[in-house]
Amino acid sequence: MKYLVINNNLPDLIVNKGESDTIPFDPQRIVGENYDFEIDIYQSLKQIIGEEKYDAFIVFINLDKHNNLEFDGLDIAYTLRLSPELRHQYAPIIFLGSLKLEQVLRLNKKANILLTKGVFYFVLSNEASASIDELKHIDITPEEYIDFIERINVPAPGNYQTHHSVANEWALIRYFSMINNDDLNEKYKTLKGKIEELNYFNTLHFKYSEANIHRQKFALKRNDPISIIDGIVGKKIGIIDDECVKGWGAFYDYWFSKSGAEILLFDKFEKGKPKESLINDIRKWIDNQKSLASLCDAYIIDLRLHDDDFYNADIDNLSGLQIADYIKKKINPGIQIVISTASNKVWNYQKCFEKGITSFVVKESPETNNTKEETRKSLVYFNREIRKAFQKSYLADIYNVISELKSENVFSKTVASKEFYDLVFSTNGLLDQIFNLLNLDDKRDPVLNQCLLLCFQILENYCDHPLVSNFTNNSFRNLAGGCIFDEKGSQKDIFLYKSNENTLLTWFTLKLDWFDFQVEDSRKTPVDFELFPKQKLLMNEIIGLDSAFLVKMISVLVFRNSINNDEVRRLMKLRYYRSNVAAHQTGNVDLEKFKLSSDDIKFLILLFKKIFK
Amino acid sequence: MKKILLLEDRKSRQELFLRDNSLSVADLPPSISNVLGDSCKEFLERIKINNDLINEMLDDYDVIIAHRSGLSAYGIYNVFINYFKRTRKKFVVFSGGINGAIYSNEEFQFLLVNSKQLYSNKLLDFSKSDELDINNLIYGNKWKLNYLIRLSNLYSLESYSEMQVDKNEIKTLEELLSCDRGSINQLINKYL
Numbered sequence: 001m002k003y004l005v006i007n008n009n010l011p012d013l014i015v016n017k018g019e020s021d022t023i024p025f026d027p028q029r030i031v032g033e034n035y036d037f038e039i040d041i042y043q044s045l046k047q048i049i050g051e052e053k054y055d056a057f058i059v060f061i062n063l064d065k066h067n068n069l070e071f072d073g074l075d076i077a078y079t080l081r082l083s084p085e086l087r088h089q090y091a092p093i094i095f096l097g098s099l100k101l102e103q104v105l106r107l108n109k110k111a112n113i114l115l116t117k118g119v120f121y122f123v124l125s126n127e128a129s130a131s132i133d134e135l136k137h138i139d140i141t142p143e144e145y146i147d148f149i150e151r152i153n154v155p156a157p158g159n160y161q162t163h164h165s166v167a168n169e170w171a172l173i174r175y176f177s178m179i180n181n182d183d184l185n186e187k188y189k190t191l192k193g194k195i196e197e198l199n200y201f202n203t204l205h206f207k208y209s210e211a212n213i214h215r216q217k218f219a220l221k222r223n224d225p226i227s228i229i230d231g232i233v234g235k236k237i238g239i240i241d242d243e244c245v246k247g248w249g250a251f252y253d254y255w256f257s258k259s260g261a262e263i264l265l266f267d268k269f270e271k272g273k274p275k276e277s278l279i280n281d282i283r284k285w286i287d288n289q290k291s292l293a294s295l296c297d298a299y300i301i302d303l304r305l306h307d308d309d310f311y312n313a314d315i316d317n318l319s320g321l322q323i324a325d326y327i328k329k330k331i332n333p334g335i336q337i338v339i340s341t342a343s344n345k346v347w348n349y350q351k352c353f354e355k356g357i358t359s360f361v362v363k364e365s366p367e368t369n370n371t372k373e374e375t376r377k378s379l380v381y382f383n384r385e386i387r388k389a390f391q392k393s394y395l396a397d398i399y400n401v402i403s404e405l406k407s408e409n410v411f412s413k414t415v416a417s418k419e420f421y422d423l424v425f426s427t428n429g430l431l432d433q434i435f436n437l438l439n440l441d442d443k444r445d446p447v448l449n450q451c452l453l454l455c456f457q458i459l460e461n462y463c464d465h466p467l468v469s470n471f472t473n474n475s476f477r478n479l480a481g482g483c484i485f486d487e488k489g490s491q492k493d494i495f496l497y498k499s500n501e502n503t504l505l506t507w508f509t510l511k512l513d514w515f516d517f518q519v520e521d522s523r524k525t526p527v528d529f530e531l532f533p534k535q536k537l538l539m540n541e542i543i544g545l546d547s548a549f550l551v552k553m554i555s556v557l558v559f560r561n562s563i564n565n566d567e568v569r570r571l572m573k574l575r576y577y578r579s580n581v582a583a584h585q586t587g588n589v590d591l592e593k594f595k596l597s598s599d600d601i602k603f604l605i606l607l608f609k610k611i612f613k
Numbered sequence: 614m615k616k617i618l619l620l621e622d623r624k625s626r627q628e629l630f631l632r633d634n635s636l637s638v639a640d641l642p643p644s645i646s647n648v649l650g651d652s653c654k655e656f657l658e659r660i661k662i663n664n665d666l667i668n669e670m671l672d673d674y675d676v677i678i679a680h681r682s683g684l685s686a687y688g689i690y691n692v693f694i695n696y697f698k699r700t701r702k703k704f705v706v707f708s709g710g711i712n713g714a715i716y717s718n719e720e721f722q723f724l725l726v727n728s729k730q731l732y733s734n735k736l737l738d739f740s741k742s743d744e745l746d747i748n749n750l751i752y753g754n755k756w757k758l759n760y761l762i763r764l765s766n767l768y769s770l771e772s773y774s775e776m777q778v779d780k781n782e783i784k785t786l787e788e789l790l791s792c793d794r795g796s797i798n799q800l801i802n803k804y805l
Contacts, residue, residue, distance in 0.1 A: 011773035030715045031723050033681070033690045037715055066716040068762035069752060098769035099762065099801065106805045107758075124769040155712065205712075271686040311625030 061097035082207035167342035171363035233260030334395030517594035
């Protein structure tokens with residue numbers, strides 16, 4: 001039998017057990033700046049055991065004479081059981097002490113391990129040596145190991161809720177374990193190195209949490225690797241996370257570069273710097289991007305960027321939210337923000353939502369006891385939220401377009417246009433309403449339908465504006481006609497309809513047909529138009545009430561604003577959808593064949609830029 | 614009464630941990646000089662600029678309690694350690710990143726304790742008493758038990774002829790605890 005006896009302060013009778021190694025345990029390093037007892041125990045054992053294989057361990061339960069109530073010898077057993085790399089996970093461990101077993105059990109919760117298989121406790125006496133000799137030194141079985149895991153509990157370090165939060169390191173290690181080996185990639189190698197440096201990796205809490213998860217025996221689905229984030233090639237993302245230095249920076253760098261995106265990292269987190277200074281530094285960093293016209297498409301921001309955040313109950317004062325607020329209120333509310341946090345508190349999520357942040361990623365915590373499959377889902381969710389944020393990043397451009405239009409447009413200097421100006425360009429006017437709706441949710445049909453209605457409300461009011469056009473219908477004289485005014489006020493006659501003659505003198509005509517998304521039994525509708533090189537005399541066709549707007553719209557957009565024909569055709573299509581789906585559910589549209597998207601609303605906003613600028 | 618210096622660079626942390634233990638900053642007795650937040654940062658900054666100032670700044674105190682990362686942030690952790698090695702005063706360091714507590718008295722009395730453990734009634738009791746043993750900060754009224762276990766261990770080891778047990782330590786502990794071989798088990802059981 002080969003024993004490893006830990007602590008040189010034991011009698012020869014016990015130490016000299018045939019083949020055995022004895023090691024002193026020296027706790028005098030504790031005054032060191034970064035001393036951590038658990039890590040010290042682990043590293044000492046690693047060094048001592050080396051390549052040796054021992055049949056059993058003998059440990060005095062009080063390693064350090066000053067800290068007797070800590071029963072620090074027990075930490076040896078936890079470390080051996082929970083560290084597979086030490087290769088003695090199942091080995092018998094024999095404890096010696098002067099107290100009775102029931103006394104130890106009542107004095108320290110860690111002593112639960114003494115009740116598990118393969119762990120023995122003897123009161124130091126002449127009989128103890130014989131008792132050790134009588135033991136059958138057989139490793140515990142895997143089933144007994146599971147029983148051990150179920151019986152013990154290893155609490156998280158005391159700072160669990162603080163800045164050093166273990167959840168951050170836990171999540172990083174777990175996410176990394178989901179990524180396929182990519183050793184040829186330099187960024188992957190950097191990430192791997194960073195993870196190996198993490199102290200938490202060596203803590204009992206991490207090892208216990210890992211063992212707990214393995215116990216659940218959920219295997220990762222084969223052939224179902226985590227894919228990179230698609231659709232973000234060429235995008236730029238800003239990362240503001242104080243955990244970056246501990247490996248998250250390397251994770252983001254690898255993961256986003258693998259997905260074809262570029263990251264911009266704020267990494268000036270200096271220990272001891274006041275919170276206000278940190279916030280100012282981050283604001284300057286963002287302002288600098290703005291001045292260089294190189295703002296990111298989206299930002300990932302950790303909710304708590306400063307130690308003070310962990311001791312402050314006011315959610316509004318969390319540094320991450322203050323930065324998010326700054327971006328949304330002072331830079332551009334269309335810039336997309338993903339709040340990343342180890343906190344799973346629902347009120348944090350609600351607050352983010354109130355502030356216009358729609359993406360919220362919770363870094364996995366050991367306390368959630370996630371299976372590997374759940375970790376995989378968590379990373380997939382992370383990818384989805386990032387993709388979602390980038391898909392909405394066009395809103396920053398939309399916001400800029402709207403801001404420009406609000407500050408300067410063709411109606412802003414005309415007193416006669418005050419009503420139209422207030423309706424469209426004022427604060428909370430129609431353009432603001434459209435932006436706010438999209439920012440809230442640019443995926444749901446009711447929201448998009450509402451945006452479409454507002455866009456056409458703008459267009460209708462514009463086409464009817466007296467400075468833009470004049471369309472008359474004089475039934476008494478059997479005449480209907482339309483003209484537009486260019487920006488200098490010059491009039492251009494577009495059409496003249498004489499009902500008593502049923503003739504139409506016009507620059508264009510509507511073409512009736514069916515849109516490909518119309519249901520079979522619906523009526524023909526204007527789907528296109530034909531321009532004439534000069535005014536042409538036509539026999540009119542009845543095209544329904546809605547055509548009246550189409551005629552105005554085409555007249556104004558083509559002949560006043562020189563909008564190209566394809567764009568006008570797209571507008572005709574959207575107009576049909578607006579009238580038959582968004583405004584009235586006529587049933588004329590097969591919704592399987594046409595889905596309104598945020599691209600359509602974006603198209604309309606950019607159209608407004610052309611006609612109002 | 615002993616004088617205690619408490620160096621806490623984060624006001625909100627102190628408030629939070631005290632609150633967790635149903636206490637507030639106002640509960641800290643006058644024997645604790647609570648150098649908090651910006652005052653603490655200025656205090657540490659002065660020592661950082663001139664290491665020698667540590668003598669006059671700490672000399673009035675019997676026990677110094679400081680946040681480990683706070684000292685590290687100013688790069689003066691070892692300046693403090695050297696001061697305590699020189700003066701053999703009592704030094705309590707608290708940190709959020711550790712589990713449990715560890716004590717040493719090799720060169721000076723040193724206690725490494727978790728932040729939450731520190732900000733408890735035991736700190737108040739310790740500061741109000743004349744007791745100088747910093748173990749009281751973690752064990753409170755169980756401080757005797759810590760020594761009783763040590764004494765029990767010494768009694769057990771003493772029975773082995775080759776063990777060189779320090780008889781003086783046994784004698785000191787017996788006097789401190791008013792205990793002998795016959796009564797030790799009974800005394801330990803009193804605490805269970």
